[in-house]
Amino acid sequence: MRAFSYERVSSIEAAARAAATTDGAKFIAGGTNLLDLMKLEIETPTHLVDVNGLGLDSIEATPEGGLRIGALVRNTDLAADERVRRDYALLSRALLAGASGQLRNRATTAGNLLQRTRCPYFYDTNQPCNKRQPGSGCSALAGFSRQLAVVGVSDACIASHPSDMAVAMRALDAVVETVRADGTKRSIPIADLHRLPGDTPHVEHVLERGELITAVVLPKPAGGEQIYRKVRDRASYAFALVSVGAVVHPDGTGRVAVGGIAPKPWRDEAAEKELANGAKAVAAKLLAGARPTEQNAFKLTLVERALSAVLVEAKG
Amino acid sequence: MQSPGALEISRRDLLAASAATVTVASAHSLGHAQTKATTAPQSTKVTFTVNGEGRELQLDNRTTLLDALREHLHLTGTKKGCDHGQCGACTVLIDGRRVNACLTLAVMHEGDSITTLEGLGQPENLHPMQAAFVKHDGFQCGYCTPGQICSSVAMLEEIKANIPSHVTVDLTAPAEITPAEIRERMSGNICRCGAYSNIVEAITEVAGRKA
Ligand SMILES: Cc1cc2nc3c(=O)[nH]c(=O)nc-3n(C[C@H](O)[C@H](O)[C@H](O)COP(=O)(O)OP(=O)(O)OC[C@H]3O[C@@H](n4cnc5c(N)ncnc54)[C@H](O)[C@@H]3O)c2cc1C
Ligand code: SF4
Ligand code: FES
Ligand code: FES
Numbered sequence: 306m307r308a309f310s311y312e313r314v315s316s317i318e319a320a321a322r323a324a325a326t327t328d329g330a331k332f333i334a335g336g337t338n339l340l341d342l343m344k345l346e347i348e349t350p351t352h353l354v355d356v357n358g359l360g361l362d363s364i365e366a367t368p369e370g371g372l373r374i375g376a377l378v379r380n381t382d383l384a385a386d387e388r389v390r391r392d393y394a395l396l397s398r399a400l401l402a403g404a405s406g407q408l409r410n411r412a413t414t415a416g417n418l419l420q421r422t423r424c425p426y427f428y429d430t431n432q433p434c435n436k437r438q439p440g441s442g443c444s445a446l447a448g449f450s451r452q453l454a455v456v457g458v459s460d461a462c463i464a465s466h467p468s469d470m471a472v473a474m475r476a477l478d479a480v481v482e483t484v485r486a487d488g489t490k491r492s493i494p495i496a497d498l499h500r501l502p503g504d505t506p507h508v509e510h511v512l513e514r515g516e517l518i519t520a521v522v523l524p525k526p527a528g529g530e531q532i533y534r535k536v537r538d539r540a541s542y543a544f545a546l547v548s549v550g551a552v553v554h555p556d557g558t559g560r561v562a563v564g565g566i567a568p569k570p571w572r573d574e575a576a577e578k579e580l581a582n583g584a585k586a587v588a589a590k591l592l593a594g595a596r597p598t599e600q601n602a603f604k605l606t607l608v609e610r611a612l613s614a615v616l617v618e619a620k621g
Numbered sequence: 622m623q624s625p626g627a628l629e630i631s632r633r634d635l636l637a638a639s640a641a642t643v644t645v646a647s648a649h650s651l652g653h654a655q656t657k658a659t660t661a662p663q664s665t666k667v668t669f670t671v672n673g674e675g676r677e678l679q680l681d682n683r684t685t686l687l688d689a690l691r692e693h694l695h696l697t698g699t700k701k702g703c704d705h706g707q708c709g710a711c712t713v714l715i716d717g718r719r720v721n722a723c724l725t726l727a728v729m730h731e732g733d734s735i736t737t738l739e740g741l742g743q744p745e746n747l748h749p750m751q752a753a754f755v756k757h758d759g760f761q762c763g764y765c766t767p768g769q770i771c772s773s774v775a776m777l778e779e780i781k782a783n784i785p786s787h788v789t790v791d792l793t794a795p796a797e798i799t800p801a802e803i804r805e806r807m808s809g810n811i812c813r814c815g816a817y818s819n820i821v822e823a824i825t826e827v828a829g830r831k832a
Contacts, residue, residue, distance in 0.1 A: 306683045308663045308681075308682070308683065309663065309682055309683070310661030310662060310663055310682065311663075311665050311682040311726075311728055313731070333726075333729070335724075335725075336724055336725050336726060336729065337706055337721070337724045337725075340685070340724050340725070340726065341705050341706060341724060344704065344705065352661065353682070353726075355728075355729055357729060381718075381779075381784060384784070384785065385782075385783070385784040385785060390785065390792040390793060391792075391793060394792055397785065397792055398787075398792075401785060401786055401787040401789075402787050404809070405709065405808055405809020405810075406719060406772070406775075406776060406779065406786075406806055406807075406808075406809050407706075407709060407712055407719045407720050407721045407772065407809045408706055408721060408724075408809065410718045410719060410720050411720050411721070411724070411725060540805075540808075541787065541804075541805055541808035542808040542809055
């Protein structure tokens with residue numbers, strides 16, 4: 306790990322300013338992704354701004370009937386919150402399907418959204434990787450790509466976004482609230498938070514330097530049957546090959562977001578319109594334009610089957 | 622200017638490292654630390670409680686809680702397996718909650734109360750979970766065991782606090798203690814020797830005694 310200076314901050318404004326005005330600064334929340342990457346010198350911040358003392362760790366009801374989730378709420382606490390379990394079961398289920406008990410106790414809402422890909426070449430600093438080292442090439446295209454994306458990819462990068470929680474947040478239309486270094490606030494729909502790789506796979510989200518996530522807001526409960534189904538290589542403590550987060554209403558309409566197949570949680574309103582017509586119809590629209598590799602083409606079938614299982618479960 | 626503390630710790634890491642790959646990584650960071658000139662201090666004072674005793678350390682910011690416990694406080698009960706959050710050998714309790722000590726910085730724990738295996742029980746005064754692991758042969762080589770024991774003690778508290786799991790059928794019903802629940806909730810602790818079934822028996826016995 307490279308040397309860095311360290312600072313604890315106690316106000317949101319101070320945090321954003323510190324991160325924007327200090328060269329090479331990064332926020333650290335749970336640290337479960339950032340430290341992992343710092344040990345491998347994939348992330349090399351020269352200054353860490355510890356945001357754990359900001360008090361952004363409560364879940365509050367909004368006047369609109371939804372919930373405002375503080376950026377520092379731990380994954381365990383969010384999954385266990387009574388209101389989330391009752392009204393946003395999809396979110397509880399997605400969180401509980403991720404990582405381990407120990408990791409969920411540290412991992413935060415904001416950190417989870419911004420966690421980086423698990424592409425094996427991103428982690429192997431001896432291999433070319435456009436995301437880690439822009440312009441060096443993508444080793445995954447002709448390499449091990451079983452875990453990687455089939456839609457939203459580019460010639461430069463086929464990394465998948467590893468978060469389970471983000472898939473639920475996408476299906477639930479969450480909005481990310483931030484404060485920028487100059488103190489101005491903005492609200493970013495989760496659909497717009499992550500960027501597709503294009504020619505710049507190292508740029509993964511729309512946040513500016515020093516922009517701090519303060520909360521994630523859920524609109525009023527979506528109702529319906531809420532299901533999260535994760536398919537992975539072992540039954541627990543493994544990232545998704547494919548995951549489906551769905552809200553299905555009694556009349557067969559609803560929403561679907563899919564994880565493990567794209568650089569961001571994947572959702573498509575045109576595909577959702579097909580929900581009443583069954584999994585095949587939905588999958589066809591969701592995966593339109595897919596560019597799988599030989600190693601991950603199985604995901605196209607797996608998405609359809611996982612969707613099918615979810616629709617059966619929703620009927621009860 | 623590079624603080625002398627940082628260099629000292631890098632050297633210590635170097636000495637402590639047993640696996641070849643870890644040695645190479647530390648040597649690399651040491652080389653870098655020497656050339657990198659930064660003005661901000663790269664060590665921080667931190668005060669926390671470990672097993673009931675107040676401790677104050679001046680640490681290179683890079684020191685993980687795991688290395689602080691093992692290399693600075695010489696509490697070697699907590700083990701380093703993967704150093705990347707993938708095995709659970711480093712599990713300790715922070716304010717009663719289980720965490721991977723390898724994926725958190727020591728300086729992030731100002732004012733916290735940390736419990737390691739040594740704090741749970743001692744050879745002449747075993748914690749019920751330690752005794753149950755012995756009775757049920759919940760280990761072979763024993764390397765994962767401190768992590769398993771810290772994890773299981775906190776895991777039973779999580780069930781008591783009605784925190785659900787991936788296998789909980791009804792999210793609105795109280796959490797139950799079943800073998801399936803125990804297995805899922807303990808999935809963050811890998812046992813290379815495969816002592817899993819005896820581990821589940823040990824935990825089940827302690828859970829039953831408590832209920
Ligand atoms: C072994 C292992 C298995 C895992 N399995 C899964 C899994 O199955 N599913 C899954 O979804 N995840 C999994 N994870 C990933 C885990 O969920 C993430 O590491 C965690 O959610 C990151 O949160 P954190 O608070 O620790 O983030 P940190 O590591 O602290 O930060 C991550 C990033 O977010 C930035 N950041 C943090 N807070 C803010 C903020 N408030 N504003 C702006 N930027 C911020 C940081 O600067 C950093 O770039 C696994 C991790 C490990 C180590
Ligand atoms: S897929 Fe992306 S992250 Fe993986 S090697 Fe290619 S460029 Fe790097
Ligand atoms: S050493 Fe911390 S999880 Fe393996
Ligand atoms: S007893 Fe050997 S790793 Fe678990």
